[in-house]
Amino acid sequence: MFEKHIYANRRAQLKKSLGSGILLFLGNEESPMNYKDNAYHFRQDSTFLYYFGIKEPALAAVIDLDGDETILFGDEMSIDDIVWMGRQKTLTEKASDAAIERVLPAKELHQYISSYITKKQKVHYLPPYRAENKTKISSWFGLSVSEISNRASIDLIKAVVAQRSVKSAEEIVQLDLAASLSADMHQVVMQAARPGMYEREIVAKIHQAAMASGGQLAYPAILTVHGQILHNHYYGNQLQEGQMVLNDSGLETELGYAGDLTRTFPVGRQFTPVQKDIYEIVLQAYTDAKDLLAPGIRYLDVHLTACRTLTQGLKDIGLMRGTVEDAVNAGAHAMFFQCGTGHMMGLDVHDMEDLGEQYVGYTDQLIKNTTQFGLKSLRLGKELQPGYVLTVEPGIYIIPELIDQWKADNRFKEYINYERLEQFREFTGIRIEDDFLITENNSRMLGKHLSLTVSEIETIRSSV
Amino acid sequence: MFEKHIYANRRAQLKKSLGSGILLFLGNEESPMNYKDNAYHFRQDSTFLYYFGIKEPALAAVIDLDGDETILFGDEMSIDDIVWMGRQKTLTEKASDAAIERVLPAKELHQYISSYITKKQKVHYLPPYRAENKTKISSWFGLSVSEISNRASIDLIKAVVAQRSVKSAEEIVQLDLAASLSADMHQVVMQAARPGMYEREIVAKIHQAAMASGGQLAYPAILTVHGQILHNHYYGNQLQEGQMVLNDSGLETELGYAGDLTRTFPVGRQFTPVQKDIYEIVLQAYTDAKDLLAPGIRYLDVHLTACRTLTQGLKDIGLMRGTVEDAVNAGAHAMFFQCGTGHMMGLDVHDMEDLGEQYVGYTDQLIKNTTQFGLKSLRLGKELQPGYVLTVEPGIYIIPELIDQWKADNRFKEYINYERLEQFREFTGIRIEDDFLITENNSRMLGKHLSLTVSEIETIRSSV
Ligand SMILES: [Mn+2]
Ligand SMILES: [Mn+2]
Numbered sequence: 001m002f003e004k005h006i007y008a009n010r011r012a013q014l015k016k017s018l019g020s021g022i023l024l025f026l027g028n029e030e031s032p033m034n035y036k037d038n039a040y041h042f043r044q045d046s047t048f049l050y051y052f053g054i055k056e057p058a059l060a061a062v063i064d065l066d067g068d069e070t071i072l073f074g075d076e077m078s079i080d081d082i083v084w085m086g087r088q089k090t091l092t093e094k095a096s097d098a099a100i101e102r103v104l105p106a107k108e109l110h111q112y113i114s115s116y117i118t119k120k121q122k123v124h125y126l127p128p129y130r131a132e133n134k135t136k137i138s139s140w141f142g143l144s145v146s147e148i149s150n151r152a153s154i155d156l157i158k159a160v161v162a163q164r165s166v167k168s169a170e171e172i173v174q175l176d177l178a179a180s181l182s183a184d185m186h187q188v189v190m191q192a193a194r195p196g197m198y199e200r201e202i203v204a205k206i207h208q209a210a211m212a213s214g215g216q217l218a219y220p221a222i223l224t225v226h227g228q229i230l231h232n233h234y235y236g237n238q239l240q241e242g243q244m245v246l247n248d249s250g251l252e253t254e255l256g257y258a259g260d261l262t263r264t265f266p267v268g269r270q271f272t273p274v275q276k277d278i279y280e281i282v283l284q285a286y287t288d289a290k291d292l293l294a295p296g297i298r299y300l301d302v303h304l305t306a307c308r309t310l311t312q313g314l315k316d317i318g319l320m321r322g323t324v325e326d327a328v329n330a331g332a333h334a335m336f337f338q339c340g341t342g343h344m345m346g347l348d349v350h351d352m353e354d355l356g357e358q359y360v361g362y363t364d365q366l367i368k369n370t371t372q373f374g375l376k377s378l379r380l381g382k383e384l385q386p387g388y389v390l391t392v393e394p395g396i397y398i399i400p401e402l403i404d405q406w407k408a409d410n411r412f413k414e415y416i417n418y419e420r421l422e423q424f425r426e427f428t429g430i431r432i433e434d435d436f437l438i439t440e441n442n443s444r445m446l447g448k449h450l451s452l453t454v455s456e457i458e459t460i461r462s463s464v
Numbered sequence: 465m466f467e468k469h470i471y472a473n474r475r476a477q478l479k480k481s482l483g484s485g486i487l488l489f490l491g492n493e494e495s496p497m498n499y500k501d502n503a504y505h506f507r508q509d510s511t512f513l514y515y516f517g518i519k520e521p522a523l524a525a526v527i528d529l530d531g532d533e534t535i536l537f538g539d540e541m542s543i544d545d546i547v548w549m550g551r552q553k554t555l556t557e558k559a560s561d562a563a564i565e566r567v568l569p570a571k572e573l574h575q576y577i578s579s580y581i582t583k584k585q586k587v588h589y590l591p592p593y594r595a596e597n598k599t600k601i602s603s604w605f606g607l608s609v610s611e612i613s614n615r616a617s618i619d620l621i622k623a624v625v626a627q628r629s630v631k632s633a634e635e636i637v638q639l640d641l642a643a644s645l646s647a648d649m650h651q652v653v654m655q656a657a658r659p660g661m662y663e664r665e666i667v668a669k670i671h672q673a674a675m676a677s678g679g680q681l682a683y684p685a686i687l688t689v690h691g692q693i694l695h696n697h698y699y700g701n702q703l704q705e706g707q708m709v710l711n712d713s714g715l716e717t718e719l720g721y722a723g724d725l726t727r728t729f730p731v732g733r734q735f736t737p738v739q740k741d742i743y744e745i746v747l748q749a750y751t752d753a754k755d756l757l758a759p760g761i762r763y764l765d766v767h768l769t770a771c772r773t774l775t776q777g778l779k780d781i782g783l784m785r786g787t788v789e790d791a792v793n794a795g796a797h798a799m800f801f802q803c804g805t806g807h808m809m810g811l812d813v814h815d816m817e818d819l820g821e822q823y824v825g826y827t828d829q830l831i832k833n834t835t836q837f838g839l840k841s842l843r844l845g846k847e848l849q850p851g852y853v854l855t856v857e858p859g860i861y862i863i864p865e866l867i868d869q870w871k872a873d874n875r876f877k878e879y880i881n882y883e884r885l886e887q888f889r890e891f892t893g894i895r896i897e898d899d900f901l902i903t904e905n906n907s908r909m910l911g912k913h914l915s916l917t918v919s920e921i922e923t924i925r926s927s928v
Pocket of ligand 2: 724855857
């Protein structure tokens with residue numbers, strides 16, 4: 001945990017931006033794997049961590065906007081709990097570490113909330129994403145599960161997003177650490193891969209690094225020779241000379257802050273000429289995008305810059321044609337780049353994704369264009385501010401099923417050279433990703449440098 | 465997956481033991497970590513795996529007892545799904561691999577069930593343990609969440625338990641594999657531990673082994689220098705000369721079968737004399753218990769035998785006193801052995817724990833004594849049958865908080881030498897655990913031999 005005044009200050013700042021009523025925060029419960037008592041590793045809710053810092057299941061907290069009170073709801077351990085799980089700090093001690101003075105038993109929360117509902121006072125809650133918490137909200141507020149999200153407090157969402165979006169000094173230390181630990185792990189992977197290994201053997205090294213660091217993986221590792229599959233979690237392929245390995249993985253620090261890095265490297269010592277050509281295009285897009293990062297710039301424009309650089313590069317090698325500007329406006333580049341250039345990052349790898357993309361990545365003035373393939377997957381569009389932390393992760397992905405579908409529809413044939421593209425069907429994909437902090441004047445990369453250029457990567461692969 | 469006829473045969477056998485109506489099986493959904501799309505690794509429900517074999521989220525299946533139909537409910541991938549997750553077999557192909565002929569869209573399940581409820585035909589379901597499935601059952605059957613388990617089908621529970629309890633030849637192959645892979649991993653751990661290492665660095669090796677095997681951990685690893693904490697998931701201690709490491713961990717095969725092994729070894733090259741004395745007591749209890757395993761023997765008696773051996777040994781070193789039989793009947797040994805000697809194992813490490821201990825571990829005739837501390841944690845009491853797979857895992861655990869509580873109450877002072885026990889407060893704990901199959905005449909250990917005796921373990925620790 002951070003020092004206790006940090007949590008007190010965060011809560012005080014939150015209170016200032018809201019009116020009357022109470023703020024309800026539900027921590028996460030244990031998440032059962034195949035029966036109740038065989039649970040996945042516990043992950044506390046990020047907003048709960050942010051304001052209360054306690055990593056323990058089945059807690060809730062309330063901030064009274066009209067009084068001056070924060071209450072933690074939860075139960076102390078019984079002797080049976082101690083036998084099975086060991087003596088820990090008492091809940092009262094943990095509460096005190098977060099500057100919370102009052103602890104009540106978990107079962108009193110329902111009654112506490114009901115009294116406010118009865119008095120017709122506003123009870124603000126955030127949209128729950130875990131089914132256990134949906135069930136609680138549904139029962140306490142007398143709502144069907146489908147109504148829950150609509151009744152979440154937009155005022156509270158906006159206040160939390162505003163606060164969590166701007167990272168404080170102690171958070172930046174954590175995010176630098178997460179990025180550096182992640183870079184170390186990527187370096188290990190880049191040195192360990194050999195033709196003949198299975199993907200899962202490399203994923204095993206990623207898990208080892210995560211556990212040894214005292215944290216966890218921030219998200220399930222994407223480690224694949226099929227880099228075109230954007231969220232590939234299958235690890236059964238054997239690495240073959242001539243292929244590339246795409247490694248998108250990051251560690252979460254003990255305090256819960258994420259790193260999110262991607263590198264793509266050859267299974268052999270060198271990229272093939274075609275792989276190298278396309279790698280250079282992605283790297284140029286990465287460079288053009290990151291060089292734009294600064295307060296006042298819309299991330300939508302960072303994204304469009306990356307798209308234009310990719311399109312120009314694809315034009316240079318004959319896979320696209322026509323005017324770059326027109327191709328990108330039409331969305332033709334999404335044949336090769338189906339997703340967004342980046343996203344906010346913090347306590348969540350896609351920071352605050354549970355609170356709603358319209359609040360985290362967009363504004364009331366900049367509402368997302370939701371129809372265009374590609375652009376609809378851009379999680380962040382709005383103007384950047386100092387303290388924002390985000391990723392830059394352009395890529396080029398050749399997806400045979402997408403070629404077949406678009407080609408059959410004659411889609412964007414003025415911009416896409418389908419004939420030449422057929423020769424690239426089995427190319428797979430390349431992504432490059434780093435994490436950045438928006439500073440007062442521009443930006444800086446978080447963590448330490450991780451081999452990035454073709455020559456840096458080939459140097460490592462040739463020396464193994 | 466197994467061959468398709470295996471799933472067809474399992475379902476045919478289940479149908480025979482039940483009357484009329486339909487059987488509803490809910491597969492698991494993705495389990496969100498910190499927002500909906502950042503999920504833990506997917507674990508299918510074990511009963512769903514047993515009858516349908518498909519490891520994919522958000523499926524359900526229905527067996528019509530009156531007709532001759534099995535229907536899988538689920539959705540085929542969209543082009544967006546393929547872009548993000550890659551082309552897989554279609555759901556229809558997966559269904560066919562499990563000998564299921566009919567696939568309907570997920571949204572039709574509610575209507576399908578409603579038609580049976582309307583016709584007042586029996587819809588059998590198993591007690592759900594994940595909140596997502598509780599919500600579905602609650603809504604489809606018009607039940608409050610607290611009523612759901614009471615309305616689960618006892619006939620179906622009993623039929624599934626009877627069938628899953630007796631392992632078939634192809635399951636035993638899997639369980640042997642799980643135990644052998646787990647033994648390999650334990651051997652690596654026993655060779656890798658060094659004074660000065662952190663527990664998490666060793667847990668990292670366990671995770672690495674699990675991932676590299678193509679499976680997962682069957683349960684969160686217990687790897688600790690505080691072996692007295694039965695379900696310890698804190699990995700922050702540094703190993704010190706003179707301490708012991710307790711490693712309770714097991715791998716799950718790709719098809720979902722568990723291994724569950726425990727070894728306790730010295731951080732240094734040798735056990736201390738006191739550690740060795742107590743290790744020998746636990747090993748004797750392990751030997752006496754496993755030697756009893758055979759069809760027709762109640763596991764309750766296996767447990768009580770282990771308890772008596774532990775008590776005799778503790779008497780020999782002056783920690784207990786009085787008549788062994790009386791001490792065990794009174795439950796005094798539970799100061800040192802607070803849990804059960806073992807549990808059923810299969811697709812779940814505690815097999816079918818979601819279906820209810822009264823059905824899995826006990827019978828209508830043998831109902832668990834729920835009040836006595838220690839005995840109340842025995843998950844398995846009933847008579848053993850050929851094909852049962854279970855663990856034997858006696859231990860001795862010194863829990864300071866328990867000493868303080870019982871001593872203050874003068875509890876069992878005729879059997880416990882509290883004065884001498886004070887000298888053992890910091891002893892921590894020892895457990896030894898292997899997995900066994902009940903055969904036609906007696907039993908055999910699953911998997912390969914893993915260093916067990918003091919001399920075997922010290923040989924390994926001295927050669928590192
Ligand atoms: Mn990312
Ligand atoms: Mn066990």
